[in-house]
Amino acid sequence: GAGVSQSPSNKVTEKGKDVELRCDPISGHTALYWYRQSLGQGLEFLIYFQGNSAPDKSGLPSDRFSAERTGGSVSTLTIQRTQQEDSAVYLCASSPIKAGGSETQYFGPGTRLLVL
């Protein structure tokens, strides 16, 4: 079946511009995660959505970062006033109904963001 999809696959932007990254999770998965993969910081958690619960935003690095999930499916990660340190690969993952943390998270191919 279809896996997690992300768009765009690559994004080049100028410092100070806003960008939107999109994630389409696997159908039926209620949990959705965003992670960032960068050379300096490795793989780090950004934000988590689960059903209609309030999202866990504890990993967002600054208030320039925000995310939403509409209708319990598609999610958009927005970075405002991009900085060069935002350059990274942004990975989205989804998993089925939470049952204690043992569920597999299925990752998309990522969006490679380059801020000039």
Place this chain on the structure above:
Amino acid sequence: AQSVTQLGSHVSVSEGALVLLRCNYSSSVPPYLFWYVQYPNQGLQLLLKYTSAATLVKGINGFEAEFKKSETSFHLTKPSAHMSDAAEYFCAVSERGSSYKLIFGSGTRLLVRP
């Protein structure tokens, strides 16, 4: 806070040799542990996971890992390396709490020499 340590940012083996990638975790409660593989320009793919059912876990592509509580380790092994195993490998722990986010190690790049 939970953390994961992967010893060796790069591991090089000959084709057909044993693969051993090390992972140690810190956790105050029994964790859930995962190994993911990332091929160039791709997302992460699950190799195997430990969920307390059995300490020796078998995964895809001939990989396995053993959970050792006394050593707080979850090392990944494969008896015989194949050229196609060249990739980056990440160990991760699922943080118990409200989100069960994954906390990743820094990764180990596996190089396979012909």
